[in-house]
């Protein structure tokens with residue numbers, strides 16, 4: 001990559017995400033590791049996050065962490081977000097990141113039908129999802145009862161309150177990629193007829209109720225970030241909304257319920273969110289549309305500083321790496337987003353931001369080249 005701090009322009013300037021003050025506009029994207037045996041963040045985990053904070057990002061979004069529901073996850077080695085042992089582990093993570101000058105929020109997670117039928121965590125317990133359907137549309141586990149929905153909503157609210165008490169700077173709700181909250185939003189996986197399913201507006205009822213419960217648990221000033229995506233695990237052409245009007249119907253109830261910031265998970269930040277609705281704009285990514293439709297600050301993401309498109313080592317992007325950085329800066333200058341998240345770039349090189357900012361781009365280890 002070519003070295004030039006100017007290539008990043010205003011992205012190195014401080015940002016305000018709701019009540020969170022960030023030293024720059026780079027965040028670490030949430031990335032599951034499976035390196036917390038027993039679900040408890042340990043010293044290695046704390047050092048991993050501390051190193052990324054020391055490497056210059058303004059905000060760290062942790063890997064997905066399970067809320068307190070027996071069917072929330074599938075693996076024993078993914079950190080959980082309940083219990084005193086795990087809270088103590090997270091406290092150490094937070095202290096390490098804060099000492100390096102970055103903010104940190106946990107990504108609260110329930111995997112829904114993606115628990116599958118081979119989970120090792122609480123083995124034998126069926127997956128729970130809106131309609132007992134996997135992302136493929138085939139039967140998987142159980143459709144949730146309203147009591148189970150209430151329990152999950154309470155678990156997210158409790159986790160958010162715990163995050164606040166531990167010293168996190170906010171929380172992110174994992175509403176993307178075909179996990180539980182996204183399964184409520186998506187037509188294919190939500191076939192309920194009890195007010196939690198039906199029209200696009202009905203399908204937002206559970207996620208919106210959950211956001212309201214979280215807001216009630218944390219009070220007015222604690223930032224709630226909501227991550228959503230069009231794509232689902234194993235289905236990159238899936239959509240929740242095929243035009244801006246449909247997207248507005250999905251997002252407005254979440255705004256009304258109390259979401260402060262949207263984290264728009266795309267695999268290529270430079271593609272138009274709705275190619276048929278370009279509005280004369282050179283590019284308006286899904287993040288740009290989200291910002292315009294909700295009036296909320298937005299985090300964008302998707303193949304910044306890497307040589308492949310997600311999944312881990314997917315196809316090479318159509319646009320060269322330096323050109324993509326220029327497009328990113330232009331999108332920022334046009335007001336399409338507030339913060340950009342880096343995923344795999346920070347797996348390959350914890351100091352990506354510091355090196356870019358100080359003209360040492362040539363020394364960056366680029367993900368996808370080794």
Ligand SMILES: Cc1cc2nc3c(=O)[nH]c(=O)nc-3n(C[C@H](O)[C@H](O)[C@H](O)COP(=O)(O)O)c2cc1C
Nearest residue numbers: 029030031032063064301302303304310342343344
């Ligand atoms: C190893 C790995 C684990 C991931 N785990 C999560 C996760 O727990 N939660 C989530 O929302 N996204 C997860 N993602 C997606 C990333 O947050 C990000 O959106 C994706 O990697 C694209 O960004 P990038 O091109 O900068 O890597 C994961 C990605 C990777 C590579």
